[in-house]
Amino acid sequence: MTDGVTQKAIEQALQLVSRSFGQPASAIDPDTKLVDLQDFDSLAMEEILMELESVIGKPVEPDLIAQMETARDIARIIELHTQS
Amino acid sequence: MKLQRRVRPFSLDIGGLHLRSMRASDACQSMVDGLNHTKVARAINFVDGEFNIEKLRAFISGFDNVQRYLVGIFPKGRTTPVGFYRVEIGPRHKTAHLMVAVTDIGWLGKGLFHATCDAVCNEFFERRDVEKITSHVNTRNYMMLAHMTTTRFKLEGKLRKEVIGPGGERLDQYIFSWVKGE
Numbered sequence: 463m464t465d466g467v468t469q470k471a472i473e474q475a476l477q478l479v480s481r482s483f484g485q486p487a488s489a490i491d492p493d494t495k496l497v498d499l500q501d502f503d504s505l506a507m508e509e510i511l512m513e514l515e516s517v518i519g520k521p522v523e524p525d526l527i528a529q530m531e532t533a534r535d536i537a538r539i540i541e542l543h544t545q546s
Numbered sequence: 547m548k549l550q551r552r553v554r555p556f557s558l559d560i561g562g563l564h565l566r567s568m569r570a571s572d573a574c575q576s577m578v579d580g581l582n583h584t585k586v587a588r589a590i591n592f593v594d595g596e597f598n599i600e601k602l603r604a605f606i607s608g609f610d611n612v613q614r615y616l617v618g619i620f621p622k623g624r625t626t627p628v629g630f631y632r633v634e635i636g637p638r639h640k641t642a643h644l645m646v647a648v649t650d651i652g653w654l655g656k657g658l659f660h661a662t663c664d665a666v667c668n669e670f671f672e673r674r675d676v677e678k679i680t681s682h683v684n685t686r687n688y689m690m691l692a693h694m695t696t697t698r699f700k701l702e703g704k705l706r707k708e709v710i711g712p713g714g715e716r717l718d719q720y721i722f723s724w725v726k727g728e
Contacts, residue, residue: 527688
């Protein structure tokens with residue numbers, strides 16, 4: 463576990479970002495800002511948010527969206543919302 | 547003495563874009579197609595979703611450039627709009643309600659709102675006597691929510707079951723606002 467985020471959540475977040483951008487998860491650094499990824503636009507962001515909604519099982523609220531700068535941030539949200 | 551209503555069409559250049567008040571003659575098939583596109587209709591809550599040229603002309607004619615503005619977004623050198631802002635002013639309280647739509651699907655996700663939002667809002671703050679602008683966004687309109695979180699608009703709250711969605715269901719909306727000077 464790093465920074466309160468498990469490796470499993472980071473992998474899940476990278477997979478999610480990878481699907482939205484059409485890039486292999488291994489090519490994405492969890493600490494790279496999403497806006498700096500090649501082909502980033504708001505359509506990609508929308509896809510990420512729809513995927514995240516299905517992972518956490520509820521709509522993603524604006525305060526969470528505002529915190530989502532990197533895949534690690536997404537992992538943190540997954541971690542918080544999927545803990546049993 | 548009765549005050550004259552002052553018609554002031556909107557006109558603004560922002561980078562490679564020209565934003566101006568739309569005229570009925572701007573109604574075109576590409577805009578009709580855009581408004582009827584599922585993704586656009588769902589985002590802006592045009593429930594009937596069945597525009598045609600005549601309906602679009604009538605819709606555009608309903609804006610008076612006094613309290614109701616329909617501002618088309620035109621890439622320079624192009625005569626058909628790729629989107630628009632709809633702004634309705636409440637003069638008593640110097641408020642305005644804003645919504646934006648991208649009607650050319652090829653421009654979806656390309657940052658039109660991000661590129662133009664500040665300048666459009668500042669125009670209403672500085673030249674049209676508006677002190678607060680609000681915008682409602684459906685809770686699952688993620689593209690717009692993602693944009694809103696990067697602007698100077700602040701989240702004010704959530705309106706429960708505020709509007710009727712395309713499928714007839716009532717939808718929640720977030721309300722964002724930007725107060726002049728903040």
